[in-house]
Amino acid sequence: MLSFKSYIKPKNIKEAYDLLQNNNAEIIGGATFLRLSNRKVDLAIDLIDAGLDYIKDTEENVEIGSMVTISEFEENPILSNLFNGYLKNVAETILSFQMRNIITIGGTLYPKYGFSDLITALLVLNTDIYLYHSGKISLEEYLKTKVHKDILEKIVIKKEKLKATFHYIRNSEYDFSILNVAVSKGKKVKIAVGARPGVATLAYKAMEYLNKNGLNENNIKEAAKIAAEEIVFADDIKTSKEYRKVVCEALVRRALLEVM
Ligand SMILES: Cc1cc2nc3c(=O)[nH]c(=O)nc-3n(C[C@H](O)[C@H](O)[C@H](O)COP(=O)(O)OP(=O)(O)OC[C@H]3O[C@@H](n4cnc5c(N)ncnc54)[C@H](O)[C@@H]3O)c2cc1C
Incomplete structure:
Protein backbone atom coordinates (compact mmCIF):
# COMPACT_ATOMS: atom_id res chain seq x y z
CA MET A 1 0.00 0.00 0.00
CA ALA A 50 -0.19 24.76 -9.06
CA GLY A 51 -1.75 26.35 -12.16
CA LEU A 52 -0.61 23.65 -14.58
CA ASP A 53 -4.00 22.70 -15.98
CA TYR A 54 -4.11 24.66 -19.25
CA ILE A 55 -4.07 24.20 -23.01
CA LYS A 56 -2.82 27.23 -24.97
CA ASP A 57 -3.16 27.55 -28.70
CA THR A 58 -0.57 29.83 -30.32
CA GLU A 59 0.08 30.46 -34.00
CA GLU A 60 2.83 27.83 -34.22
CA ASN A 61 2.34 25.54 -31.22
CA VAL A 62 -0.02 24.02 -28.71
CA GLU A 63 1.13 24.21 -25.09
CA ILE A 64 -0.20 21.63 -22.68
CA GLY A 65 0.29 22.03 -18.92
CA SER A 66 1.39 18.94 -17.05
CA MET A 67 -1.86 18.62 -15.07
CA VAL A 68 -4.01 18.33 -18.22
CA THR A 69 -5.67 14.93 -18.29
CA ILE A 70 -5.61 12.45 -21.16
CA SER A 71 -9.38 12.78 -21.61
CA GLU A 72 -8.85 16.45 -22.41
CA PHE A 73 -7.00 15.29 -25.53
CA GLU A 74 -10.27 13.83 -26.65
CA GLU A 75 -12.48 16.73 -25.60
CA ASN A 76 -10.39 19.81 -26.29
CA PRO A 77 -11.25 21.10 -29.79
CA ILE A 78 -7.68 22.22 -30.54
CA LEU A 79 -6.07 18.93 -29.57
CA SER A 80 -8.77 16.67 -30.93
CA ASN A 81 -8.52 18.29 -34.39
CA LEU A 82 -4.74 18.46 -34.49
CA PHE A 83 -3.19 16.21 -37.17
CA ASN A 84 -6.58 15.04 -38.29
CA GLY A 85 -7.58 13.64 -34.90
CA TYR A 86 -4.34 11.67 -34.40
CA LEU A 87 -3.88 12.55 -30.71
CA LYS A 88 -7.55 11.95 -29.96
CA ASN A 89 -7.33 8.50 -31.55
CA VAL A 90 -4.24 7.59 -29.51
CA ALA A 91 -5.73 8.92 -26.25
CA GLU A 92 -8.85 6.82 -26.77
CA THR A 93 -6.79 3.63 -26.80
CA ILE A 94 -5.55 4.21 -23.23
CA LEU A 95 -7.65 2.48 -20.54
CA SER A 96 -11.20 3.68 -19.80
CA PHE A 97 -12.60 7.23 -20.03
CA GLN A 98 -12.90 7.29 -16.22
CA MET A 99 -9.17 6.55 -15.85
CA ARG A 100 -8.28 9.03 -18.58
CA ASN A 101 -10.15 11.69 -16.57
CA ILE A 102 -7.52 11.27 -13.86
CA ILE A 103 -4.28 10.41 -15.69
CA THR A 104 -2.17 13.51 -16.35
CA ILE A 105 0.32 14.48 -19.04
CA GLY A 106 3.02 14.98 -16.38
CA GLY A 107 2.47 11.52 -14.88
CA THR A 108 2.56 10.01 -18.36
CA LEU A 109 5.70 11.68 -19.74
CA TYR A 110 7.95 12.41 -16.76
CA PRO A 111 8.51 8.78 -15.61
CA LYS A 112 9.21 7.49 -19.18
CA TYR A 113 7.25 4.27 -18.69
CA GLY A 114 8.26 1.77 -21.37
CA PHE A 115 4.66 0.71 -22.00
CA SER A 116 3.47 4.28 -22.67
CA ASP A 117 1.39 4.70 -25.81
CA LEU A 118 1.34 8.48 -25.68
CA ILE A 119 5.13 8.80 -25.54
CA THR A 120 5.48 6.74 -28.74
CA ALA A 121 2.77 8.84 -30.41
CA LEU A 122 4.33 12.18 -29.39
CA LEU A 123 7.81 11.09 -30.46
CA VAL A 124 6.92 11.32 -34.17
CA LEU A 125 5.64 14.88 -33.71
CA ASN A 126 7.80 17.87 -32.95
CA THR A 127 7.36 17.72 -29.16
CA ASP A 128 9.33 19.65 -26.56
CA ILE A 129 9.37 19.02 -22.83
CA TYR A 130 9.68 21.92 -20.38
CA LEU A 131 11.16 20.98 -17.01
CA TYR A 132 11.04 23.54 -14.21
CA HIS A 133 14.74 23.24 -13.32
CA SER A 134 16.38 21.77 -16.44
CA GLY A 135 14.43 23.87 -18.96
CA LYS A 136 13.44 23.00 -22.54
CA ILE A 137 14.48 19.71 -24.13
CA SER A 138 13.10 17.79 -27.11
CA LEU A 139 11.14 14.66 -26.21
CA GLU A 140 13.66 12.62 -28.22
CA GLU A 141 16.54 13.92 -26.05
CA TYR A 142 14.53 13.76 -22.84
CA LEU A 143 14.01 10.01 -23.30
CA LYS A 144 17.80 9.56 -23.41
CA THR A 145 18.58 11.93 -20.51
CA LYS A 146 18.68 11.19 -16.79
CA VAL A 147 16.64 13.73 -14.84
CA HIS A 148 16.42 13.81 -11.07
CA LYS A 149 13.93 15.60 -8.79
CA ASP A 150 12.63 17.96 -11.46
CA ILE A 151 9.05 18.81 -12.40
CA LEU A 152 7.51 18.59 -15.83
CA GLU A 153 5.82 21.94 -16.33
CA LYS A 154 4.37 21.60 -19.84
CA ILE A 155 4.84 20.03 -23.24
CA VAL A 156 4.76 21.98 -26.48
CA ILE A 157 3.68 20.40 -29.76
CA LYS A 158 4.52 22.16 -33.00
CA LYS A 159 1.59 22.59 -35.37
CA GLU A 160 2.75 21.19 -38.70
CA LYS A 161 1.25 19.81 -41.83
CA LEU A 162 1.75 16.11 -41.41
CA LYS A 163 -0.01 12.79 -41.54
CA ALA A 164 0.40 10.56 -38.51
CA THR A 165 -0.83 7.15 -37.47
CA PHE A 166 -0.52 4.88 -34.43
CA HIS A 167 -0.66 1.08 -34.32
CA TYR A 168 -0.39 -1.33 -31.40
CA ILE A 169 -0.92 -4.91 -30.41
CA ARG A 170 -2.40 -5.98 -27.05
CA ASN A 171 -3.74 -9.16 -25.55
CA SER A 172 -6.94 -7.34 -24.57
CA GLU A 173 -8.24 -3.80 -24.91
CA TYR A 174 -7.41 -2.66 -21.33
CA ASP A 175 -4.02 -4.36 -21.26
CA PHE A 176 -0.66 -2.67 -21.89
CA SER A 177 0.65 -2.72 -25.46
CA ILE A 178 2.94 -5.62 -26.33
CA LEU A 179 4.38 -3.30 -28.94
CA ASN A 180 3.34 0.08 -30.32
CA VAL A 181 4.38 1.97 -33.42
CA ALA A 182 3.82 5.56 -34.55
CA VAL A 183 4.65 6.99 -37.96
CA SER A 184 4.43 10.55 -39.25
CA LYS A 185 5.02 11.99 -42.68
CA GLY A 186 5.67 15.69 -43.06
CA LYS A 187 8.74 16.96 -44.85
CA LYS A 188 10.40 13.79 -43.57
CA VAL A 189 9.22 10.42 -42.32
CA LYS A 190 9.52 9.58 -38.61
CA ILE A 191 9.07 6.11 -37.12
CA ALA A 192 8.84 5.42 -33.36
CA VAL A 193 8.61 2.01 -31.68
CA GLY A 194 7.62 1.62 -28.02
CA ALA A 195 6.69 -1.04 -25.45
CA ARG A 196 9.74 -3.01 -26.67
CA PRO A 197 9.29 -3.31 -23.60
CA GLY A 198 11.75 -0.42 -23.14
CA VAL A 199 10.67 3.18 -23.62
CA ALA A 200 9.95 4.35 -27.18
CA THR A 201 12.78 5.10 -29.57
CA LEU A 202 13.03 6.37 -33.12
CA ALA A 203 14.01 3.88 -35.83
CA TYR A 204 16.87 6.03 -37.14
CA LYS A 205 18.21 3.71 -39.86
CA ALA A 206 14.77 2.99 -41.30
CA MET A 207 13.95 6.72 -41.28
CA GLU A 208 17.21 7.54 -43.04
CA TYR A 209 16.58 4.86 -45.66
CA LEU A 210 13.12 6.19 -46.48
CA ASN A 211 14.09 9.85 -46.39
CA LYS A 212 16.88 9.08 -48.87
CA ASN A 213 15.02 6.69 -51.17
CA GLY A 214 11.40 7.88 -50.97
CA LEU A 215 8.14 6.26 -49.99
CA ASN A 216 6.90 3.46 -52.22
CA GLU A 217 5.72 -0.05 -51.51
CA ASN A 218 9.12 -1.71 -52.04
CA ASN A 219 10.98 0.84 -49.93
CA ILE A 220 8.38 0.55 -47.19
CA LYS A 221 8.89 -3.22 -47.09
CA GLU A 222 12.64 -2.74 -46.80
CA ALA A 223 12.33 0.05 -44.18
CA ALA A 224 10.08 -2.14 -42.01
CA LYS A 225 12.76 -4.88 -42.11
CA ILE A 226 15.48 -2.35 -41.21
CA ALA A 227 13.40 -1.05 -38.28
CA ALA A 228 12.84 -4.55 -36.90
CA GLU A 229 16.60 -5.23 -37.15
CA GLU A 230 17.81 -1.98 -35.56
CA ILE A 231 15.38 -1.72 -32.63
CA VAL A 232 16.43 -3.50 -29.44
CA PHE A 233 13.71 -5.76 -28.07
CA ALA A 234 13.58 -7.79 -24.87
CA ASP A 235 11.54 -10.58 -23.28
CA ASP A 236 9.05 -9.86 -20.52
CA ILE A 237 6.08 -11.56 -18.89
CA LYS A 238 3.90 -10.76 -21.91
CA THR A 239 5.98 -12.05 -24.78
CA SER A 240 9.40 -12.76 -26.28
CA LYS A 241 11.78 -10.42 -28.07
CA GLU A 242 11.48 -12.62 -31.18
CA TYR A 243 7.71 -12.09 -31.27
CA ARG A 244 8.13 -8.33 -30.81
CA LYS A 245 10.55 -8.25 -33.75
CA VAL A 246 8.07 -9.94 -36.07
CA VAL A 247 5.23 -7.68 -34.89
CA CYS A 248 7.42 -4.59 -35.28
CA GLU A 249 8.07 -5.31 -38.96
CA ALA A 250 4.36 -5.83 -39.63
CA LEU A 251 3.18 -2.74 -37.72
CA VAL A 252 5.82 -0.44 -39.22
CA ARG A 253 4.91 -1.64 -42.73
CA ARG A 254 1.20 -1.09 -42.08
CA ALA A 255 1.71 2.35 -40.57
CA LEU A 256 3.97 3.50 -43.42
CA LEU A 257 1.51 2.29 -46.05
CA GLU A 258 -1.20 4.26 -44.28
CA VAL A 259 0.66 7.58 -44.37
CA MET A 260 1.99 7.07 -47.92
C1 LIG B 1 -3.81 0.03 -14.47
C2 LIG B 1 -3.09 0.95 -15.41
C3 LIG B 1 -3.04 0.65 -16.78
C4 LIG B 1 -2.39 1.51 -17.66
N1 LIG B 1 -2.39 1.23 -19.00
C5 LIG B 1 -1.78 2.10 -19.86
C6 LIG B 1 -1.78 1.85 -21.27
O1 LIG B 1 -2.32 0.87 -21.76
N2 LIG B 1 -1.15 2.73 -22.07
C7 LIG B 1 -0.53 3.85 -21.58
O2 LIG B 1 0.02 4.63 -22.36
N3 LIG B 1 -0.52 4.11 -20.26
C8 LIG B 1 -1.13 3.26 -19.41
N4 LIG B 1 -1.11 3.52 -18.06
C9 LIG B 1 -0.27 4.64 -17.56
C10 LIG B 1 -0.98 5.96 -17.53
O3 LIG B 1 -1.19 6.41 -18.86
C11 LIG B 1 -0.14 6.99 -16.79
O4 LIG B 1 1.12 7.11 -17.39
C12 LIG B 1 0.10 6.64 -15.34
O5 LIG B 1 -1.05 6.03 -14.82
C13 LIG B 1 0.52 7.86 -14.51
O6 LIG B 1 -0.41 8.92 -14.58
P1 LIG B 1 -0.73 9.85 -13.34
O7 LIG B 1 -1.05 11.22 -13.88
O8 LIG B 1 -1.76 9.25 -12.47
O9 LIG B 1 0.67 9.95 -12.58
P2 LIG B 1 1.06 9.59 -11.07
O10 LIG B 1 0.70 8.17 -10.77
O11 LIG B 1 0.56 10.66 -10.18
O12 LIG B 1 2.65 9.74 -11.17
C14 LIG B 1 3.46 8.81 -11.85
C15 LIG B 1 4.93 9.24 -11.62
O13 LIG B 1 5.19 10.46 -12.28
C16 LIG B 1 5.62 11.47 -11.34
N5 LIG B 1 5.00 12.73 -11.78
C17 LIG B 1 3.68 12.97 -12.02
N6 LIG B 1 3.51 14.21 -12.51
C18 LIG B 1 4.75 14.78 -12.59
C19 LIG B 1 5.23 16.05 -13.02
N7 LIG B 1 4.43 17.00 -13.52
N8 LIG B 1 6.56 16.29 -12.95
C20 LIG B 1 7.40 15.33 -12.43
N9 LIG B 1 7.01 14.12 -12.02
C21 LIG B 1 5.69 13.83 -12.11
C22 LIG B 1 5.16 10.98 -9.97
O14 LIG B 1 6.01 11.45 -8.95
C23 LIG B 1 5.28 9.46 -10.15
O15 LIG B 1 6.59 9.03 -9.94
C24 LIG B 1 -1.76 2.70 -17.15
C25 LIG B 1 -1.84 3.01 -15.80
C26 LIG B 1 -2.51 2.16 -14.92
C27 LIG B 1 -2.59 2.56 -13.48
Whole structure:
Protein backbone atom coordinates (compact mmCIF):
# COMPACT_ATOMS: atom_id res chain seq x y z
CA MET A 1 0.00 0.00 0.00
CA LEU A 2 1.08 3.58 -0.63
CA SER A 3 1.01 5.90 2.35
CA PHE A 4 1.91 9.56 2.90
CA LYS A 5 3.10 11.15 6.14
CA SER A 6 2.15 14.65 4.94
CA TYR A 7 0.25 15.96 1.95
CA ILE A 8 0.52 19.43 0.45
CA LYS A 9 -0.99 21.33 -2.48
CA PRO A 10 1.48 24.09 -3.49
CA LYS A 11 0.07 27.16 -5.22
CA ASN A 12 2.79 27.34 -7.85
CA ILE A 13 5.53 25.24 -9.43
CA LYS A 14 8.41 27.02 -7.65
CA GLU A 15 6.95 26.11 -4.28
CA ALA A 16 6.42 22.52 -5.50
CA TYR A 17 10.02 22.29 -6.77
CA ASP A 18 11.50 23.61 -3.52
CA LEU A 19 9.47 21.09 -1.50
CA LEU A 20 10.50 18.27 -3.84
CA GLN A 21 14.14 18.75 -2.89
CA ASN A 22 13.30 17.31 0.56
CA ASN A 23 14.24 13.70 1.10
CA ASN A 24 11.51 11.22 0.28
CA ALA A 25 9.14 13.75 -1.30
CA GLU A 26 7.09 12.75 -4.35
CA ILE A 27 5.09 14.68 -6.94
CA ILE A 28 1.52 13.53 -7.50
CA GLY A 29 -0.14 13.87 -10.90
CA GLY A 30 -3.30 11.76 -11.06
CA ALA A 31 -1.83 9.21 -8.60
CA THR A 32 -3.13 6.37 -10.77
CA PHE A 33 0.22 4.64 -11.17
CA LEU A 34 1.69 5.83 -7.89
CA ARG A 35 -1.06 4.21 -5.89
CA LEU A 36 -0.10 0.79 -7.23
CA SER A 37 3.23 1.01 -5.39
CA ASN A 38 3.99 -0.25 -1.93
CA ARG A 39 5.86 2.65 -0.33
CA LYS A 40 5.87 5.11 2.53
CA VAL A 41 6.32 8.67 1.26
CA ASP A 42 7.15 11.46 3.74
CA LEU A 43 5.79 14.32 1.65
CA ALA A 44 3.25 14.04 -1.16
CA ILE A 45 3.22 17.15 -3.35
CA ASP A 46 -0.05 17.37 -5.27
CA LEU A 47 0.19 19.68 -8.31
CA ILE A 48 -3.57 20.13 -8.56
CA ASP A 49 -3.52 23.80 -7.44
CA ALA A 50 -0.19 24.76 -9.06
CA GLY A 51 -1.75 26.35 -12.16
CA LEU A 52 -0.61 23.65 -14.58
CA ASP A 53 -4.00 22.70 -15.98
CA TYR A 54 -4.11 24.66 -19.25
CA ILE A 55 -4.07 24.20 -23.01
CA LYS A 56 -2.82 27.23 -24.97
CA ASP A 57 -3.16 27.55 -28.70
CA THR A 58 -0.57 29.83 -30.32
CA GLU A 59 0.08 30.46 -34.00
CA GLU A 60 2.83 27.83 -34.22
CA ASN A 61 2.34 25.54 -31.22
CA VAL A 62 -0.02 24.02 -28.71
CA GLU A 63 1.13 24.21 -25.09
CA ILE A 64 -0.20 21.63 -22.68
CA GLY A 65 0.29 22.03 -18.92
CA SER A 66 1.39 18.94 -17.05
CA MET A 67 -1.86 18.62 -15.07
CA VAL A 68 -4.01 18.33 -18.22
CA THR A 69 -5.67 14.93 -18.29
CA ILE A 70 -5.61 12.45 -21.16
CA SER A 71 -9.38 12.78 -21.61
CA GLU A 72 -8.85 16.45 -22.41
CA PHE A 73 -7.00 15.29 -25.53
CA GLU A 74 -10.27 13.83 -26.65
CA GLU A 75 -12.48 16.73 -25.60
CA ASN A 76 -10.39 19.81 -26.29
CA PRO A 77 -11.25 21.10 -29.79
CA ILE A 78 -7.68 22.22 -30.54
CA LEU A 79 -6.07 18.93 -29.57
CA SER A 80 -8.77 16.67 -30.93
CA ASN A 81 -8.52 18.29 -34.39
CA LEU A 82 -4.74 18.46 -34.49
CA PHE A 83 -3.19 16.21 -37.17
CA ASN A 84 -6.58 15.04 -38.29
CA GLY A 85 -7.58 13.64 -34.90
CA TYR A 86 -4.34 11.67 -34.40
CA LEU A 87 -3.88 12.55 -30.71
CA LYS A 88 -7.55 11.95 -29.96
CA ASN A 89 -7.33 8.50 -31.55
CA VAL A 90 -4.24 7.59 -29.51
CA ALA A 91 -5.73 8.92 -26.25
CA GLU A 92 -8.85 6.82 -26.77
CA THR A 93 -6.79 3.63 -26.80
CA ILE A 94 -5.55 4.21 -23.23
CA LEU A 95 -7.65 2.48 -20.54
CA SER A 96 -11.20 3.68 -19.80
CA PHE A 97 -12.60 7.23 -20.03
CA GLN A 98 -12.90 7.29 -16.22
CA MET A 99 -9.17 6.55 -15.85
CA ARG A 100 -8.28 9.03 -18.58
CA ASN A 101 -10.15 11.69 -16.57
CA ILE A 102 -7.52 11.27 -13.86
CA ILE A 103 -4.28 10.41 -15.69
CA THR A 104 -2.17 13.51 -16.35
CA ILE A 105 0.32 14.48 -19.04
CA GLY A 106 3.02 14.98 -16.38
CA GLY A 107 2.47 11.52 -14.88
CA THR A 108 2.56 10.01 -18.36
CA LEU A 109 5.70 11.68 -19.74
CA TYR A 110 7.95 12.41 -16.76
CA PRO A 111 8.51 8.78 -15.61
CA LYS A 112 9.21 7.49 -19.18
CA TYR A 113 7.25 4.27 -18.69
CA GLY A 114 8.26 1.77 -21.37
CA PHE A 115 4.66 0.71 -22.00
CA SER A 116 3.47 4.28 -22.67
CA ASP A 117 1.39 4.70 -25.81
CA LEU A 118 1.34 8.48 -25.68
CA ILE A 119 5.13 8.80 -25.54
CA THR A 120 5.48 6.74 -28.74
CA ALA A 121 2.77 8.84 -30.41
CA LEU A 122 4.33 12.18 -29.39
CA LEU A 123 7.81 11.09 -30.46
CA VAL A 124 6.92 11.32 -34.17
CA LEU A 125 5.64 14.88 -33.71
CA ASN A 126 7.80 17.87 -32.95
CA THR A 127 7.36 17.72 -29.16
CA ASP A 128 9.33 19.65 -26.56
CA ILE A 129 9.37 19.02 -22.83
CA TYR A 130 9.68 21.92 -20.38
CA LEU A 131 11.16 20.98 -17.01
CA TYR A 132 11.04 23.54 -14.21
CA HIS A 133 14.74 23.24 -13.32
CA SER A 134 16.38 21.77 -16.44
CA GLY A 135 14.43 23.87 -18.96
CA LYS A 136 13.44 23.00 -22.54
CA ILE A 137 14.48 19.71 -24.13
CA SER A 138 13.10 17.79 -27.11
CA LEU A 139 11.14 14.66 -26.21
CA GLU A 140 13.66 12.62 -28.22
CA GLU A 141 16.54 13.92 -26.05
CA TYR A 142 14.53 13.76 -22.84
CA LEU A 143 14.01 10.01 -23.30
CA LYS A 144 17.80 9.56 -23.41
CA THR A 145 18.58 11.93 -20.51
CA LYS A 146 18.68 11.19 -16.79
CA VAL A 147 16.64 13.73 -14.84
CA HIS A 148 16.42 13.81 -11.07
CA LYS A 149 13.93 15.60 -8.79
CA ASP A 150 12.63 17.96 -11.46
CA ILE A 151 9.05 18.81 -12.40
CA LEU A 152 7.51 18.59 -15.83
CA GLU A 153 5.82 21.94 -16.33
CA LYS A 154 4.37 21.60 -19.84
CA ILE A 155 4.84 20.03 -23.24
CA VAL A 156 4.76 21.98 -26.48
CA ILE A 157 3.68 20.40 -29.76
CA LYS A 158 4.52 22.16 -33.00
CA LYS A 159 1.59 22.59 -35.37
CA GLU A 160 2.75 21.19 -38.70
CA LYS A 161 1.25 19.81 -41.83
CA LEU A 162 1.75 16.11 -41.41
CA LYS A 163 -0.01 12.79 -41.54
CA ALA A 164 0.40 10.56 -38.51
CA THR A 165 -0.83 7.15 -37.47
CA PHE A 166 -0.52 4.88 -34.43
CA HIS A 167 -0.66 1.08 -34.32
CA TYR A 168 -0.39 -1.33 -31.40
CA ILE A 169 -0.92 -4.91 -30.41
CA ARG A 170 -2.40 -5.98 -27.05
CA ASN A 171 -3.74 -9.16 -25.55
CA SER A 172 -6.94 -7.34 -24.57
CA GLU A 173 -8.24 -3.80 -24.91
CA TYR A 174 -7.41 -2.66 -21.33
CA ASP A 175 -4.02 -4.36 -21.26
CA PHE A 176 -0.66 -2.67 -21.89
CA SER A 177 0.65 -2.72 -25.46
CA ILE A 178 2.94 -5.62 -26.33
CA LEU A 179 4.38 -3.30 -28.94
CA ASN A 180 3.34 0.08 -30.32
CA VAL A 181 4.38 1.97 -33.42
CA ALA A 182 3.82 5.56 -34.55
CA VAL A 183 4.65 6.99 -37.96
CA SER A 184 4.43 10.55 -39.25
CA LYS A 185 5.02 11.99 -42.68
CA GLY A 186 5.67 15.69 -43.06
CA LYS A 187 8.74 16.96 -44.85
CA LYS A 188 10.40 13.79 -43.57
CA VAL A 189 9.22 10.42 -42.32
CA LYS A 190 9.52 9.58 -38.61
CA ILE A 191 9.07 6.11 -37.12
CA ALA A 192 8.84 5.42 -33.36
CA VAL A 193 8.61 2.01 -31.68
CA GLY A 194 7.62 1.62 -28.02
CA ALA A 195 6.69 -1.04 -25.45
CA ARG A 196 9.74 -3.01 -26.67
CA PRO A 197 9.29 -3.31 -23.60
CA GLY A 198 11.75 -0.42 -23.14
CA VAL A 199 10.67 3.18 -23.62
CA ALA A 200 9.95 4.35 -27.18
CA THR A 201 12.78 5.10 -29.57
CA LEU A 202 13.03 6.37 -33.12
CA ALA A 203 14.01 3.88 -35.83
CA TYR A 204 16.87 6.03 -37.14
CA LYS A 205 18.21 3.71 -39.86
CA ALA A 206 14.77 2.99 -41.30
CA MET A 207 13.95 6.72 -41.28
CA GLU A 208 17.21 7.54 -43.04
CA TYR A 209 16.58 4.86 -45.66
CA LEU A 210 13.12 6.19 -46.48
CA ASN A 211 14.09 9.85 -46.39
CA LYS A 212 16.88 9.08 -48.87
CA ASN A 213 15.02 6.69 -51.17
CA GLY A 214 11.40 7.88 -50.97
CA LEU A 215 8.14 6.26 -49.99
CA ASN A 216 6.90 3.46 -52.22
CA GLU A 217 5.72 -0.05 -51.51
CA ASN A 218 9.12 -1.71 -52.04
CA ASN A 219 10.98 0.84 -49.93
CA ILE A 220 8.38 0.55 -47.19
CA LYS A 221 8.89 -3.22 -47.09
CA GLU A 222 12.64 -2.74 -46.80
CA ALA A 223 12.33 0.05 -44.18
CA ALA A 224 10.08 -2.14 -42.01
CA LYS A 225 12.76 -4.88 -42.11
CA ILE A 226 15.48 -2.35 -41.21
CA ALA A 227 13.40 -1.05 -38.28
CA ALA A 228 12.84 -4.55 -36.90
CA GLU A 229 16.60 -5.23 -37.15
CA GLU A 230 17.81 -1.98 -35.56
CA ILE A 231 15.38 -1.72 -32.63
CA VAL A 232 16.43 -3.50 -29.44
CA PHE A 233 13.71 -5.76 -28.07
CA ALA A 234 13.58 -7.79 -24.87
CA ASP A 235 11.54 -10.58 -23.28
CA ASP A 236 9.05 -9.86 -20.52
CA ILE A 237 6.08 -11.56 -18.89
CA LYS A 238 3.90 -10.76 -21.91
CA THR A 239 5.98 -12.05 -24.78
CA SER A 240 9.40 -12.76 -26.28
CA LYS A 241 11.78 -10.42 -28.07
CA GLU A 242 11.48 -12.62 -31.18
CA TYR A 243 7.71 -12.09 -31.27
CA ARG A 244 8.13 -8.33 -30.81
CA LYS A 245 10.55 -8.25 -33.75
CA VAL A 246 8.07 -9.94 -36.07
CA VAL A 247 5.23 -7.68 -34.89
CA CYS A 248 7.42 -4.59 -35.28
CA GLU A 249 8.07 -5.31 -38.96
CA ALA A 250 4.36 -5.83 -39.63
CA LEU A 251 3.18 -2.74 -37.72
CA VAL A 252 5.82 -0.44 -39.22
CA ARG A 253 4.91 -1.64 -42.73
CA ARG A 254 1.20 -1.09 -42.08
CA ALA A 255 1.71 2.35 -40.57
CA LEU A 256 3.97 3.50 -43.42
CA LEU A 257 1.51 2.29 -46.05
CA GLU A 258 -1.20 4.26 -44.28
CA VAL A 259 0.66 7.58 -44.37
CA MET A 260 1.99 7.07 -47.92
C1 LIG B 1 -3.81 0.03 -14.47
C2 LIG B 1 -3.09 0.95 -15.41
C3 LIG B 1 -3.04 0.65 -16.78
C4 LIG B 1 -2.39 1.51 -17.66
N1 LIG B 1 -2.39 1.23 -19.00
C5 LIG B 1 -1.78 2.10 -19.86
C6 LIG B 1 -1.78 1.85 -21.27
O1 LIG B 1 -2.32 0.87 -21.76
N2 LIG B 1 -1.15 2.73 -22.07
C7 LIG B 1 -0.53 3.85 -21.58
O2 LIG B 1 0.02 4.63 -22.36
N3 LIG B 1 -0.52 4.11 -20.26
C8 LIG B 1 -1.13 3.26 -19.41
N4 LIG B 1 -1.11 3.52 -18.06
C9 LIG B 1 -0.27 4.64 -17.56
C10 LIG B 1 -0.98 5.96 -17.53
O3 LIG B 1 -1.19 6.41 -18.86
C11 LIG B 1 -0.14 6.99 -16.79
O4 LIG B 1 1.12 7.11 -17.39
C12 LIG B 1 0.10 6.64 -15.34
O5 LIG B 1 -1.05 6.03 -14.82
C13 LIG B 1 0.52 7.86 -14.51
O6 LIG B 1 -0.41 8.92 -14.58
P1 LIG B 1 -0.73 9.85 -13.34
O7 LIG B 1 -1.05 11.22 -13.88
O8 LIG B 1 -1.76 9.25 -12.47
O9 LIG B 1 0.67 9.95 -12.58
P2 LIG B 1 1.06 9.59 -11.07
O10 LIG B 1 0.70 8.17 -10.77
O11 LIG B 1 0.56 10.66 -10.18
O12 LIG B 1 2.65 9.74 -11.17
C14 LIG B 1 3.46 8.81 -11.85
C15 LIG B 1 4.93 9.24 -11.62
O13 LIG B 1 5.19 10.46 -12.28
C16 LIG B 1 5.62 11.47 -11.34
N5 LIG B 1 5.00 12.73 -11.78
C17 LIG B 1 3.68 12.97 -12.02
N6 LIG B 1 3.51 14.21 -12.51
C18 LIG B 1 4.75 14.78 -12.59
C19 LIG B 1 5.23 16.05 -13.02
N7 LIG B 1 4.43 17.00 -13.52
N8 LIG B 1 6.56 16.29 -12.95
C20 LIG B 1 7.40 15.33 -12.43
N9 LIG B 1 7.01 14.12 -12.02
C21 LIG B 1 5.69 13.83 -12.11
C22 LIG B 1 5.16 10.98 -9.97
O14 LIG B 1 6.01 11.45 -8.95
C23 LIG B 1 5.28 9.46 -10.15
O15 LIG B 1 6.59 9.03 -9.94
C24 LIG B 1 -1.76 2.70 -17.15
C25 LIG B 1 -1.84 3.01 -15.80
C26 LIG B 1 -2.51 2.16 -14.92
C27 LIG B 1 -2.59 2.56 -13.48
